[in-house]
Structures are given as C-alpha cells and as structure tokens.
Amino acid sequence: MNVQQLRNILPVTNDTIYMNTGWAGPTPQTVIKRISETLEQEACLGPTSNNWLEVARDIRDEAISLVARELNASTDEITLTHSTREGLNAIIFGMSWTNSDEILICDLEHPALTTPASVLNERYGVNVNSVAIGATDTPSEIVQKVTSAITNKTKLVALSHIQYTCGLVMPIKEIAEESHKMNVPVLVDGAQTLGQIKLDMKDLDCDYYAAPGQKWLMGPVATGVLYVRKDHKQITEPIFSSNKIYSRNYPELPLSRLAMTSNNPALIAGFAESLKLTDSIGISTIEKRTLNLANVLRRNTSTSNKVNLLSTDSPESACGLVTIGLDNLAPDKLVEILQNEFTVVARTVKGPDGVRFSTHYFNTEEEVEKLSAILENLANR
Numbered sequence: 001m002n003v004q005q006l007r008n009i010l011p012v013t014n015d016t017i018y019m020n021t022g023w024a025g026p027t028p029q030t031v032i033k034r035i036s037e038t039l040e041q042e043a044c045l046g047p048t049s050n051n052w053l054e055v056a057r058d059i060r061d062e063a064i065s066l067v068a069r070e071l072n073a074s075t076d077e078i079t080l081t082h083s084t085r086e087g088l089n090a091i092i093f094g095m096s097w098t099n100s101d102e103i104l105i106c107d108l109e110h111p112a113l114t115t116p117a118s119v120l121n122e123r124y125g126v127n128v129n130s131v132a133i134g135a136t137d138t139p140s141e142i143v144q145k146v147t148s149a150i151t152n153k154t155k156l157v158a159l160s161h162i163q164y165t166c167g168l169v170m171p172i173k174e175i176a177e178e179s180h181k182m183n184v185p186v187l188v189d190g191a192q193t194l195g196q197i198k199l200d201m202k203d204l205d206c207d208y209y210a211a212p213g214q215k216w217l218m219g220p221v222a223t224g225v226l227y228v229r230k231d232h233k234q235i236t237e238p239i240f241s242s243n244k245i246y247s248r249n250y251p252e253l254p255l256s257r258l259a260m261t262s263n264n265p266a267l268i269a270g271f272a273e274s275l276k277l278t279d280s281i282g283i284s285t286i287e288k289r290t291l292n293l294a295n296v297l298r299r300n301t302s303t304s305n306k307v308n309l310l311s312t313d314s315p316e317s318a319c320g321l322v323t324i325g326l327d328n329l330a331p332d333k334l335v336e337i338l339q340n341e342f343t344v345v346a347r348t349v350k351g352p353d354g355v356r357f358s359t360h361y362f363n364t365e366e367e368v369e370k371l372s373a374i375l376e377n378l379a380n381r
C-alpha cells in the first residue's frame, strides 16, 4: 500500500496535519470496517453460540499469529492485553517484592512505568533506582549508566525501547545482555515501537515486552500485546486469579492467564486488521519513511536560530518522534496555536519540555515543510 492509498483511508489527513501518532494513530477505514462487521457477525450468530465462539477463537488466533510474526516471537510467547500499561503492570505486580529489592528505571520514563515503580515503593518499600538519562545521550553512555546502576538488590530493569518525551531509541539489546550477566530480567515498554520500527524479540532477548495497538499500528484503543520469553512462561505469576487456568495445578499454564480480563473480539479483529495493514506496507518501509520525514524536520530546525531541536539527531538513536521548543512560546501555548490556527495536531511533553511531533508513514514531506515554515514564523512573531 503506498502513501496516497493509505491517506485515502485516513479521512483526518484531508484537512489536518496529524502528527500525534505517538499518542494515538488515526484509525484506517479498513480497520473500522472490520470492527463493525465483526460486531454484526456476533450479533447475528449470538454471542454464546458455538458458531460465534469458534469465530472469536479464530480471530484471537489470527491476531496472536500476526503479532508474533511482527515481533519475531512464537505464538505461545504472546498474550493479548488491552494496553501497554496492562502488560507492564501484569509483570511488575505479578512479581513478589520486599523492602530489600530495587527496581531500575530511568528518569525519561512514561507514567506507565514511573507510577507502578512509585506504588512498589509505597506499598512494599522497594527502592526505585531512577537513572538520569539525557535526551541526546549516546547508546554507549546509556548502557554504561544503566548497567553501572544495577546492584545485587535489583530485581527488575524496566525501560522504554523508545522514550516518549524525546524519541530517544534505547540500546535495549545491549542493556539486556549486561543485565542478564547479573541475572536481572528486563521488562520493556514498547509503546512507541510496535508499528514504527522493526522488532525482533529473539535478537533483542529481553524477558518481557509490552506494546499497544492504538499508536503506530493505528489499531483500536484497548488493544495490546504482552510478550513473555518462553523460559518465563510457566513461572510468571498473574496479578489476580479468576479462573481455573490461574491455578498452578492446571496442567499447562497458558499466557492468557496474565491478561486482566477477556478481550472484545471485534477490537481484536481491528487489531489484526491493523497488523495486516502494517504488513502490507512493510515495517522496514514504514521505519525508513518515518525516520526520513523526522529527519527533514530535524534538519529544518538546524537552519533556524529560534526553533530548537530537543531530540537527538544521531542516526543510531533517532526515530519518528521529534521534540521541539520555541524561545518565545510555552509548549502548551504552541500546541494550542498549532491546532486552532493551522490544524496541526501534536502534544506537549516534559523533560525535555517541548512539543512532540510524530511523523508516520502516512505523513508527507509537504506537511513537514509546511510545519517547519509555521514554526519558523511563530518563532519570529
């Protein structure tokens, strides 16, 4: 599917420069169609009929096998969730913690990780070791900072693969390698990666990976995935139990016991459809174009005195998230003006404080150039 074909099924692109996929991607009409057809089918067959239950199982299996392929994982290492946060919480609170334990995070993390870490501290006295990472740190600096912060108390390293504030791509593979030497498992927040960059769980070799459907995949809200590496499958404990499959006496423990509640088959069908769409473009094609568009934005800031790039421009750590600040406008004011006067959708972030733009495959170079000109004009107002 080429860019124009994708834009044709994303009505928002008709009159809006949509650059907030890092929060939620626009839903393609093919995904909406699949969701509504599935709801119709459920209503026609009857939600408890054998025929429907079989369809619902097929939809779940389809989504699991598509996402397993996207992650280069086995289907038995995947369970469907409702969000990134659900997967992260399932792992963090499935572990048992005491006041002699530490969790290692970093100071750029999203509340999806900082909040559970704070709760661990309040509830169990766990020490939260938050490593200070700069938005422009190099991969070797990051590996050094993280691994030197691991102590014999560290029970879990929990980090984003791409930092949401500034788009810094973290060297997760190297961090996992070093952490494993110290027998510490690694949980990864993949909220900004699935659908943006090529993922390979076998190569990354982290222990757990949580990701959503609604961002770069452009799937429905309330869909997501949790990857649990094979060797943790039987021993990872669920947060809560509501069914016999949660019992250790159950002969084969399926990973689905880690998900909070059952999923809505129509949304799972939409999730599957978004994975097929990503596949029809090709994740490497998406990754390349996303980065190229972001690089145009980065490059344009370098010719300006008043438009400040707050993200890294190093090729090994950059992606399709670019954070920018203007000297004369606070980030929230800039977001408001962009939306109200220019129908550009973006968001504020803190640390670094600025406005974050997401350039997805469906965005165009013309949109990026137009945005750059708007920013330059606003900076000189």
Ligand SMILES: Cc1ncc(COP(=O)(O)O)c(C=O)c1O
Pocket (backbone or CB within 6 Å): 022, 023, 082, 083, 084, 085, 086, 110, 112, 160, 162, 163, 164, 189, 191, 192, 211, 212, 213, 224
């Ligand atoms: C890095 C990061 N983690 C977690 C989340 C939350 O994702 P979800 O709504 O899928 O739980 C976000 C959302 O912006 C994010 O950027």
